[in-house]
Amino acid sequence: MAGKPPASAIGLGRGSGQPTPLPEARRPGVTTTLARRQSRTAWLMVAPLVLYLAALTLYPFGYMLVMSLFRYDLASWEPPSFLGLGNYQAAFADRTAAVSWRFTAVLAAAAVSIELLLGFLLAVLILDARGERWIRSALLVPMAVPPVVAGVAWKMLFNYQYGPVNWVLSLFGVSRVSWLGDPFWAGVGIIVADVWQWTPFVFLVLYAGLQSVPDELIEAARVDGASTGQLLWQVRLPLLRPLLWVVLILRLIDVVKLFDIIYMVTFGGPGSATHSISYYIYKVGLSYGWDVGYASALSLLLLAVVSLLVNLLIRGLRLRELLGF
Amino acid sequence: MDRVWTALRYAAIALALVFFLFPAYWIAITAFKVSAEWFTWPPIVFPTRLTLGNFLGTEGGFSGSLATAIGGIVPYLRNSAVVALGTAASSTLLGSLAAYALSRFKVGGMSLASWIISVRMLPPIAAALPVYAIFLKLQLLNTVWAVMMAHLIFTAPFATWILLSFFNEIPRELDEAAWVDGASPWTVFLRVVLPLSAPGLAAVASLSFIQSWGEFLMALVLTSSSDAQTLPLFLGRYITGWRIAWGPLAGAGLVTMVPVVAFSLVMQRYLIRGLTFGAVKY
Numbered sequence: 001m002a003g004k005p006p007a008s009a010i011g012l013g014r015g016s017g018q019p020t021p022l023p024e025a026r027r028p029g030v031t032t033t034l035a036r037r038q039s040r041t042a043w044l045m046v047a048p049l050v051l052y053l054a055a056l057t058l059y060p061f062g063y064m065l066v067m068s069l070f071r072y073d074l075a076s077w078e079p080p081s082f083l084g085l086g087n088y089q090a091a092f093a094d095r096t097a098a099v100s101w102r103f104t105a106v107l108a109a110a111a112v113s114i115e116l117l118l119g120f121l122l123a124v125l126i127l128d129a130r131g132e133r134w135i136r137s138a139l140l141v142p143m144a145v146p147p148v149v150a151g152v153a154w155k156m157l158f159n160y161q162y163g164p165v166n167w168v169l170s171l172f173g174v175s176r177v178s179w180l181g182d183p184f185w186a187g188v189g190i191i192v193a194d195v196w197q198w199t200p201f202v203f204l205v206l207y208a209g210l211q212s213v214p215d216e217l218i219e220a221a222r223v224d225g226a227s228t229g230q231l232l233w234q235v236r237l238p239l240l241r242p243l244l245w246v247v248l249i250l251r252l253i254d255v256v257k258l259f260d261i262i263y264m265v266t267f268g269g270p271g272s273a274t275h276s277i278s279y280y281i282y283k284v285g286l287s288y289g290w291d292v293g294y295a296s297a298l299s300l301l302l303l304a305v306v307s308l309l310v311n312l313l314i315r316g317l318r319l320r321e322l323l324g325f
Numbered sequence: 326m327d328r329v330w331t332a333l334r335y336a337a338i339a340l341a342l343v344f345f346l347f348p349a350y351w352i353a354i355t356a357f358k359v360s361a362e363w364f365t366w367p368p369i370v371f372p373t374r375l376t377l378g379n380f381l382g383t384e385g386g387f388s389g390s391l392a393t394a395i396g397g398i399v400p401y402l403r404n405s406a407v408v409a410l411g412t413a414a415s416s417t418l419l420g421s422l423a424a425y426a427l428s429r430f431k432v433g434g435m436s437l438a439s440w441i442i443s444v445r446m447l448p449p450i451a452a453a454l455p456v457y458a459i460f461l462k463l464q465l466l467n468t469v470w471a472v473m474m475a476h477l478i479f480t481a482p483f484a485t486w487i488l489l490s491f492f493n494e495i496p497r498e499l500d501e502a503a504w505v506d507g508a509s510p511w512t513v514f515l516r517v518v519l520p521l522s523a524p525g526l527a528a529v530a531s532l533s534f535i536q537s538w539g540e541f542l543m544a545l546v547l548t549s550s551s552d553a554q555t556l557p558l559f560l561g562r563y564i565t566g567w568r569i570a571w572g573p574l575a576g577a578g579l580v581t582m583v584p585v586v587a588f589s590l591v592m593q594r595y596l597i598r599g600l601t602f603g604a605v606k607y
Binding site for chain 1: 334335337338341342344345346347348349351352355363364365366367368370419420422423425426427429430432433435437438439441442443444446447448449450451452453454455456457458459474475477478481482485504509510511514535538539541542545546556557560561569571574575578581582585586588589590593596597600
């Protein structure tokens with residue numbers, strides 16, 4: 001999904017970690033030509049993807065690196081001129097950029113922590129509940145709904161005059177909230193929409209994790225007289241920790257990319273209150289403005305943040321073991 | 326005491342289900358509401374008068390709105406289908422080849438594998454501008470090819486990632502036995518490994534399809550007309566500065582949502598494996 005989607009988790013309790021030697025390691029001499037042929041074939045197999053990705057990611061990376069050093073605004077009809085680090089200086093002085101980074105950070109902190117908490121709670125609630133298959137299917141729905149449609153739905157739900165959200169609140173005597181017109185509530189609205197769409201993902205991963213806790217472990221703890229609560233906190237949660245870590249990083253990576261929901265629900269507004277950094281870059285470089293140089297500098301700053309997260313993720317995934325290297 | 330807890334537990338589950346299903350339900354019922362009921366207070370949660378007008382254009386709209394139905398949706402539906410199917414097929418193809426080479430021959434070592442995976446994590450906006458420039462040079466802007474190729478940047482690494490875990494689960498002894506019998510790596514891949522990982526291929530193809538179907542930013546940047554725009558972009562037309570045509574908007578949303586939701590419910594067994602990344606046995 002969205003994003004996305006949606007991404008995914010790790011190598012917990014799977015036997016893929018064993019290194020498997022190529023045949024030549026076992027039968028030296030006999031299969032050397034086979035090994036050479038195999039290695040050539042292997043490169044041939046991976047080549048299409050690698051060349052494709054190189055063309056469409058390494059070239060862009062170089063392009064942005066160069067452009068970020070130039071004053072290059074397509075809207076101004078001036079030819080590009082070398083600027084040095086000026087675009088970066090501008091990025092640090094830009095108030096709207098600061099607002100966008102801050103909103104992205106708040107979103108990440110609020111949405112992701114709610115998602116982790118709620119996802120975990122759901123997983124615990126539903127574990128071994130009656131009808132869990134049905135509940136699981138139902139919870140798959142938000143993840144499958146295209147983010148843009150989710151945005152449309154929340155835009156309707158948050159409508160000031162006729163929206164169901166304000167209607168539900170009115171049943172509790174709360175007067176109408178201007179969800180999309182007030183900077184604070186618009187931010188809350190985006191958080192709610194993200195929580196709606198991605199808590200199910202957190203739930204699924206953690207639920208799968210809970211189910212994979214070996215029965216013998218649970219039995220043993222029960223025999224030792226552990227209560228349900230102790231079982232949860234002292235047996236299940238610790239085993240879930242690596243999974244929680246991976247889900248946390250995956251969600252953080254996704255949040256800095258958040259674009260479609262914002263585009264649909266608030267259009268970044270009111271003012272620039274709900275600009276995510278991705279939305280701001282889009283505005284600067286591809287819609288309201290065509291400031292290629294400045295947008296490139298902002299993109300590279302965003303890439304730096306994401307690379308940091310991706311490195312954490314790759315470490316958290318224990319990729320080396322997963323791949324058997 | 327136990328009974329109280331059980332009751333509370335199911336009440337909480339029910340509440341969660343209402344929260345997670347309601348927005349989709351709201352799109353669905355609004356799509357069938359008569360125009361008089363789009364804007365009412367209190368909102369009508371269980372409509373009794375249903376209409377197909379929002380789809381057919383017979384419902385009419387409200388004053389000042391141009392968009393009264395989803396009549397123009399067909400080209401967008403076609404573009405979405407072409408792009409998503411093409412993306413699903415090519416990312417499964419590229420991904421399975423690369424994943425096999427990585428799984429069995431450790432091509433390029435850890436660094437190549439983690440580079441491929443990290444491409445999946447790239448923020449689309451960070452690639453959008455230069456990718457726009459590339460397709461401008463190739464004169465592919467506003468074609469389904471450009472959209473498809475842009476989606477492939479993200480779905481193919483994801484496909485590789487998931488298939489790696491599936492391939493790693495197939496015993497290597499099978500490959501080795503076939504090699505000893507004189508089979509080439511290609512034969513082993515096509516005849517032994519692929520058939521055995523059919524569920525993985527299904528998961529990867531479906532996930533790529535769903536991602537491509539719902540993708541918005543790249544399609545927004547690379548296209549400008551119904552020649553290549555996909556469904557998510559079609560939705561934007563009902564939101565004008567001063568009013569929203571709720572009925573048709575919800576109708577278009579429903580058309581955009583139903584195929585992927587239905588698809589993912591049918592494929593859920595495989596999807597969950599893919600999503601949780603076969604990480605944990607499911």
